Amino acid sequence: MAIYHPNEQPAPSYDSHTHLNDDELYFDVPAYLARAHEFQVVEMNVVGYNAVGNQRALAIAEENDGVYAILGYQPEDTPDFDEAALATLTEQLDQDKVVAVGETGLDYHFDTDKDVQMKAFLAQIGLAKEKDLPVVIHNREAFDDVYRVLKEQQVKKAIIHSFSGTKEQAKAFADLGYYLSFSGVVTFKKAEEVREAAKVIPLDQILVETDAPYLAPSPNRGKRNEPGWTKFVIDDLAKTLSMSADDLATRTKQNAERAFLNHD
Numbered sequence: 001m002a003i004y005h006p007n008e009q010p011a012p013s014y015d016s017h018t019h020l021n022d023d024e025l026y027f028d029v030p031a032y033l034a035r036a037h038e039f040q041v042v043e044m045n046v047v048g049y050n051a052v053g054n055q056r057a058l059a060i061a062e063e064n065d066g067v068y069a070i071l072g073y074q075p076e077d078t079p080d081f082d083e084a085a086l087a088t089l090t091e092q093l094d095q096d097k098v099v100a101v102g103e104t105g106l107d108y109h110f111d112t113d114k115d116v117q118m119k120a121f122l123a124q125i126g127l128a129k130e131k132d133l134p135v136v137i138h139n140r141e142a143f144d145d146v147y148r149v150l151k152e153q154q155v156k157k158a159i160i161h162s163f164s165g166t167k168e169q170a171k172a173f174a175d176l177g178y179y180l181s182f183s184g185v186v187t188f189k190k191a192e193e194v195r196e197a198a199k200v201i202p203l204d205q206i207l208v209e210t211d212a213p214y215l216a217p218s219p220n221r222g223k224r225n226e227p228g229w230t231k232f233v234i235d236d237l238a239k240t241l242s243m244s245a246d247d248l249a250t251r252t253k254q255n256a257e258r259a260f261l262n263h264d
């Protein structure tokens with residue numbers, strides 16, 4: 001059964017960060033894509049994080065129109081990012097539907113060795129430069145180091161995934177020309193600080209994402225998230241930015257196409 005009457009369909013949107021490659025979603029990809037289309041989420045990036053995640057992201061992107069792959073090693077999985085993994089990733093990044101390196105960055109919430117994380121982060125930044133691809137950044141409790149590294153390495157094109165920091169941090173990233181991607185966190189009651197941050201960023205640097213199966217937006221908080229629910233992130237963020245949901249869907253889709261697909 002269709003979710004929307006054809007006359008009431010929301011404007012098409014782009015989920016900039018989702019994990020259809022995660023075990024929770026991977027075995028039902030066609031069903032999740034069909035539901036995403038009912039919500040008018042017509043483009044999305046499936047984001048890798050380790051060897052299996054990257055392989056799956058690539059396969060899903062190759063099989064489906066409007067689905068792109070982002071490949072990398074998330075901080076938690078950097079202990080596995082050895083020479084062989086680097087060689088494989090280097091080769092995979094040349095595939096047609098790969099649009100960025102990531103997710104990579106620093107996560108000081110978990111006890112993964114900081115030096116190991118840093119080494120892998122720097123190596124992936126190097127790869128992104130070599131391949132002329134943007135970098136998708138995972139930052140958790142590590143703003144100072146993430147910001148310093150990106151600045152020192154003169155990274156030109158970066159996307160801060162699931163931005164959940166302060167107004168000042170948002171501004172600092174935006175001043176470097178980076179995109180900030182907002183997830184279901186903006187819909188959470190206590191996330192007033194994140195909503196305030198969204199207001200200080202130029203509209204053409206804002207993206208939306210689900211980070212499915214994680215971070216389900218209200219009214220579905222706590223459930224297994226899916227790409228279609230980008231719709232709920234857009235609805236809430238649009239209210240915060242005092243604009244219509246259709247406008248925000250259109251603008252963030254254009255931004256994502258510019259960031260990842262080089263559409264001007």
Ligand SMILES: [Zn+2]
Pocket residue numbers: 017019047103211
């Ligand atoms: Zn993610």
